[in-house]
Amino acid sequence: MTTTLLRESEERTRPEGGPPLPEPRGELSEALVARLRGGSGALPGRRATEAAEPYGEDLQLALHLAYELHYQGFAGVPDEAEWDPAVLELRTRLEHRFEDALRADCGRPAALDEVFAVLLTEPQDGDGVSHYLIRHGTREHVREHAVLRSVHQLREADPHLWVVPRLRGRAKAGMITIQYDEYGCGRAEHMHARLYADLLSALGLDPSYGHYLPLVGAPALANANLMSLLGLHRARRGALVGHFAALEIGSSPAASRIAAAMRRIGTDEAAVRFYDEHVEADAVHEQLVRREVVGGLLAEEPGLARDVAFGAEATVFLEDAFAASVTQAWEKDTTALRAPLDDRP
Numbered sequence: 585m586t587t588t589l590l591r592e593s594e595e596r597t598r599p600e601g602g603p604p605l606p607e608p609r610g611e612l613s614e615a616l617v618a619r620l621r622g623g624s625g626a627l628p629g630r631r632a633t634e635a636a637e638p639y640g641e642d643l644q645l646a647l648h649l650a651y652e653l654h655y656q657g658f659a660g661v662p663d664e665a666e667w668d669p670a671v672l673e674l675r676t677r678l679e680h681r682f683e684d685a686l687r688a689d690c691g692r693p694a695a696l697d698e699v700f701a702v703l704l705t706e707p708q709d710g711d712g713v714s715h716y717l718i719r720h721g722t723r724e725h726v727r728e729h730a731v732l733r734s735v736h737q738l739r740e741a742d743p744h745l746w747v748v749p750r751l752r753g754r755a756k757a758g759m760i761t762i763q764y765d766e767y768g769c770g771r772a773e774h775m776h777a778r779l780y781a782d783l784l785s786a787l788g789l790d791p792s793y794g795h796y797l798p799l800v801g802a803p804a805l806a807n808a809n810l811m812s813l814l815g816l817h818r819a820r821r822g823a824l825v826g827h828f829a830a831l832e833i834g835s836s837p838a839a840s841r842i843a844a845a846m847r848r849i850g851t852d853e854a855a856v857r858f859y860d861e862h863v864e865a866d867a868v869h870e871q872l873v874r875r876e877v878v879g880g881l882l883a884e885e886p887g888l889a890r891d892v893a894f895g896a897e898a899t900v901f902l903e904d905a906f907a908a909s910v911t912q913a914w915e916k917d918t919t920a921l922r923a924p925l926d927d928r929p
Contacts (some may be wrong), residue, residue: 603794620671627670638686644682646804658794690901699893712911713839730783741763744824747824748763754883755929757882762873782857806905806909823895829895830899833898839863
């Protein structure tokens, strides 16, 4: 089934400019794919988007497709599609459905200090993906996890750059300092997205941008979509900073566990390098993001404190849902992907 899912996408014309469009997963994504292929039919209206499962395969894929037009785009889809009014209108409805669900599911609004206190507490007996990998992980688990994260990691840091023009003073300077590291301090071979491509290659996987989208399910897409949702809108700049803080605070311990798991199973050091880099870099980034990015933003705009808290809470909520979907599949000895990986290099 894996080969079929990937081949169906790859058999279409693939001129330079991005990965092929994936197969739709429902009414919303089917209509959007048809539009991006040059169709002139009407896109789904408010009733269809309101009826869609906000964290489901169809809505999350459709939202990913709409967002990807602002990144590398898709093969055969003209650049002008990025600003197609009908696509933007559909994207807005999808965003509202997704964000409304997040705000309903993240519980009562919490004070920012409470949110950070939870993030800074490292559980001794955690049940996330990194905990599973260090205890029980196999090479196949590591490869599946690499595929699931590839949708975001191959464009790592890009969604966060959208917030830079919307910040001032300390917050802007702190964000740029961190992003300079993310982009390899001026050296292309050290960019974190490049290190992730090297990781995929070292694991016998395809490092091409967007290659594994057909195999990546809604929980992983929702994590990536949240970054784009918050990054593309100036009104959500506070939530984007909260999201960024949550990622940076939790990244270093998780990266350390994954690196240890990879070494335990004998993974090539070229694959481990990505996580080693995050163990060191994100420990420094955590301090910068709390003091300068969050602290600087709230010194300038104290009214955004609740938005920062929401961004962090939504990040944790979606990460927990992703971890549950992955570990539950592995505990049942099944794949966490939409289809098993082809074992051929």
